[in-house]
Amino acid sequence: MKKLFTRLTVITVLLFGLCSFAVGQRTITGVITDAETNEGLIGANVIIKDSGTGTITDLDGSFTLEVPEGTETLVISYTGYIDQEIVLGADNTVNVALAPGALLDEVVVIGYGTQTKKEVTGAVTSISAKDFNVRNITSPAQFLQGKVAGLTISKANGDPNGQIGIRLRGLSTIGAQTEPLYIIDGVLGASISSIDPADIETMDVLKDGSAAAIYGSRGSSGVILITTKKGERGTAKVNYNGFISTENIARSPQIASREEFLSAGGIDAGGDTDWYDAISQTGFAQSHNLSLSGGTEATRYRASFNYRENQGVVKNTGFDQLNGSISINQRALDDKLNVSLNYTNTTRKSDFGFSEAFRYATVANPTSNIFNDDGTYNEPGGFDNFNPVAMVEQNINDGERTESILNASVSYNILPALKITGNFAQQNTERIFGEYYPRNSLYRGGIARQGVAFRSNENDKNDLYEGLLQYTGEAGKIEYVLFGGVSTQSFNFLGHGLTAGGFLNDLNTYNQIGTAAELLQGLAVYGTNASGYQGSYNRGYDIQAQFARATINVDDTYFFMASVRREGSDLLGPDNTYGVFPAASAGVDISKLANISGVDNLKVRLGYGQTGNLPGIIFLPYSIFGQGPQFFYNGEFVPSYGPINNANPNLKWERKSEINFGVDFVVMNGDLDGTLDIFSRNTDDLILPGQVPVPPNFAPLTWGNIAAFTTTGVELALNYKAIKGENFSWSPSLIFTSYRSKLDTYIDDRPREFRTNLGAPGQNITDAGVGLHLIEEGEVLGQITAPVFEGVSDDGAFIFADQNDDGEINADDWIVVGNGLPDFELSLNNDFTIGRWDLNLFFRGAFGHSLVNTYRAFYETTPDIIAANFIQTDKATAGVKTASYNSTHVEDASFVKLDNASLGYTFDKLGAFTNARVYIAGQNLLVFTGYTGVDPEPILSDPGSVDNGGRQSTFALSDPLAPGVDRRNNYFSTRTITFGVNLGF
């Protein structure tokens, strides 16, 4: 608490120190609002007429502008609204309500440039800060949840350090990169965690192949372009946004209470422990964002300072994050030369903790005690069984990540219409991890090895060089932009790690690993063995590209775009290094050709484009010798070396071809607008590991281009201004997404394959030739299989349906019982304004998907003597003594959530502040679902099972062919309440 107080004090001092900036002779203040909704307009231009100087409005539409004496007129403009000129009188307050104008004049970032919305011929969605999901988020991607048709975001429930899964238009690849390409202020492949969410101005999502093809090999999973906030000309401005929030577990597995446990025949160990309560805490988060920005005609700048702290709902989890960023833009030489420098740096210290604690808290006997009488942790032992409180309190699992992006861009207009640009960017990510299991910890060998320490460092770096040339021309009614460029990007990854045990005491944790007795005894050797990971790595790859694009606008009616990118990478076979990715699209504004009554605007678009994908592993085309276990030679162990892979010199690009048809419309005098997109795409030459015979191969798996699938889908976005009163307005918007992927061909001669293990104890089903998923040629992706429940035998075992009546239950009797991917997703956003109050209610749902409730599959049994706790739901089968996965454990997980609700109040004037707003927001407030597990959200890929204190393999990729497995290590879902303020000077 003292720490928190100190931080707040520092921030407050900074805040007031900086606000003494603004001094002027005459200061005009005011608020620019939307005439229909009365909402403040962020970033509206307020310019002194004929002077070119001015400012932009803040988060709530407020502005402060110092004007020279004698200034007569201000020009207020905002993209998508009709400009207004205001003649200044004696009053220093100017409040202006702008009427919405041409929505289609909004600027959309399309990659290496911008277009107005009306010109766009691909499927592109632009979301600006005012539409973001404002709440306590851990990654900027969460801003977009439910806001972009076709974009699915699976968040890691309540885990503050969890990974966010993002899928655009479903699965576009299996073995390669499944996440979209992020481009931050033009920097390709940037890490989305390197910037602070508060610094984001807009996010543009390139959804279809025709839009994404300009990014070639990395556009297949979609492209998300992030534009950060920049300084605007005008007076220096200071803004502060902050919030605090609290978090609690919203849903957890339905386990028996102490009383239920005892009445079911459970053994009374004499204690009374709520294990969920014992491992958890009330989460707390705070965020403070301070920015200053401004500019003159020639120079613009913005700097920001962001602090975030997040303590998760599990004890000893959370992070502390500090971000600073600065951007400067200078024009010179009659505005011909333009130089931009951006630098951002983020440092996050994380306590990752142990999410396995949920699993062990679930089965812990509710009648046993956390501690023994002597104060030590009560460790009852048993396979796959640990005291979850000891797990989270005794052990350390933390790390620190520092990410920076340095970006310099110089452009020069050789001719007024011809611009040459050079870009350089370097991204650098350093990660440090540390784990320590003390001498009294049963978990992960602490007791057995007298303390175990792990330490590793990782450094990812990439350098990007780009040269661009752009010509803008006009010929009669034709406007066109020709553009070309070259790009080189080198990636490098290096790191090292050491694990060792045997410490005299626990004082130094992982900080003095050299004193480990195991090092002295020669017990820590290369590779991953019983002692843990030892090793180092340093490898990388390069990408080179040449690209060109032409965009043509004929009389604001017909729009064309064509692009091509040729790209090469050493990740591919020497004969297949380069690939060519073409695209073309066209649009026509029908409302310009024919006057349709009631229709303000109607545009149809058609696009085709190819994108690619690269393998996620380096050196696949080359035969590599690696060290294996030691070989006993002449009385001593020497290293053995052999091929570690089956080289595939023919490895080539994975290729995606996509056709997109779209309609954009505005009707009812601008009150209703919408976008409909229908797409179909083929992914060919999928990069996957396929089974091969041994010999001729060294290993049973080879990575190759071995499958193809087709995805079709439809996306609809509607925005409606339902009520537009002076004091009351309601604007609902609806987003609908539906897609299906079908496997056209799979690995040669292998039309059918089970995959996905359930795990220990007792359900290592893949060893028996079955799995949770069935991959079949000609069938949809995501099929979940199971033996079908028929009854329970006298001795308490499940009886399964014998599908083929052959008298045996085996792989032939496992049938498809669900699909891990939803049929469709729907979200409904509602913005209300009531006077100065604003209310947002955001509902989101997914329908038709199933989840394998692994908690139930393992822990639903009630044996003769009940000693471990069990899951109790109305879906349980009575009288079962032995756990055996079957169709009853696959549940429909359709849901509707009140994902976000916020209520805000904007002050007309509050002391010295030119704008001030306070709000309270709740997240994940209501869930309507029949699913009995933790969270009905679709789970897009599966990291596999981790049992008995084992570790997730860092090398295994999360399997996208295995959606819908709700693993026991998944974080519980949480509910968050946030209180925040926005202030501006």
Place this chain on the structure above:
Amino acid sequence: MKNIFKFSMVALLSVLWLPSCSDLEPEFSDVIPASEYFVNEDAFISALGSAYTNLYAICNHGQLFSLQEVSSDEACVPHRGPDWEDGGQWLRTHRHEFFDGEGVFNNVWNWAFGGISACNRLIATFEENANDQSDAFIAELKALRAYYYLVLLDVFGNVPLITTFDVPEDFKPATVSRSEIYSFVESELLENVPLLSTAVDQSTYARMNYYVGQAMLVQLYLNAEVYNGSAEYAKAVAACDEIINGGGYSLESNYFTNFAVNNSGSKENIFVIPYDAVNAGGFNLVQMTLHYESQRTFNTVDQPWNGYCSLADFYNSFEENDHRITGNGRGYGVLLHGPQFASDGTRLVDGADSWYEDTDGREVNFNPELNELAPGAHRDGGARLSKYEYEVGTQNTMNNDYALYRYGEILLNKAEAMWRMNSGSMEALDLVNMIRTRAGVDPFTELTEENFLAERGRELCFEAKRRTDLIRFGRWNDAWWEKNESEAFKTLMPIPADQLVLNPNLQQNDGY
């Protein structure tokens, strides 16, 4: 002037384009490409090693050891409540109800052919890059390859025969009959074993030497009737004699010396896998068989998995004072049974705080009379496989070297071959009685099929021999405990379903 400036501006920006002209050659900064591997003498030795280290997988759960033991009458993996159901595969394996999709078949197939592939590759490499040692290495690799084929001959019978490394990319070799595999193994051994070192010391420890080659011939000839349809007992005796007369091997006075944590000095072990917790992992028996709570008995680093145990009939086949069951001073014999204690002497209790409990009580007692195989086997039921000494403080992978061929077995093999040629052979009886005498039990007065098979079981248990012995004695398909009589064709395991899909030229064994 203005033009000069414009020119220099363009020139400056063009510099930024230049890096785009670099090549796209990968940089092998932390790996060794195959083309740059064989640069010194050490590289050849390390390369040879990769054909041997493949053997380390034998004793992993789900590999050859599991298949040979669980399908026999000396071990099973019961279904202990919620644990070890694992899709039912181990029940099916024990009851001979397996089908071709069981993971264990694919594991053993990939393991054996992985070894063969490594041998073929190295033979080709050493032929290409000849040096002083290459001829010796090649003979050794051919013998090792014969070992992998011997396992395939025993388990699957009819498999493809691949002897070269340089095969076309779409190579789909056809199945070759069991008898052809037999002939190949025989001719390879006869040709190469004489070239192997006859030294019995560190230089050949855990490697192919002349006597390991003879031991393979013993296995081949003793089972010739099963493998090839015609008995070769005289040849088996001759191969045994090569070892007995020339190898300098002898019976250890204490049976358990051969299975101790530090057993590399055993005068009896002929060919071993040199398991080592740090250098050569893979011997997981401690995890596979011991009870979760046994962690407190042996202070194991990881919690054991409480799986494998033995059958009551096997336990009961031992006489009370048989050293092999009493442990001969070691504290426990080949079967860990009865009440269990923690290392501090306190009684082991399953779930010290009652998180788990069986109907026979919480105290851990390895009762050799297991209540049932499935689904409600007691968590502490069944005697545990403890032939190999458990080191106090052991890692999950053990330090004991695992004997694949042992002098004691050679004596029994010689006895059996002689007995099969002449059931009244006194020499055969004497050889068996050498084994019995060491075990501290009375000598047999005669050899019968019944007592011979039982004696082999007691002596060779958990050495992955039992399945082969049962088949040779014609008892494999019999009913026992919770196993019904099985069809005769099940003496050969099915060709794995995955392999049939990958290679349409493979032929499934009869009956499957």
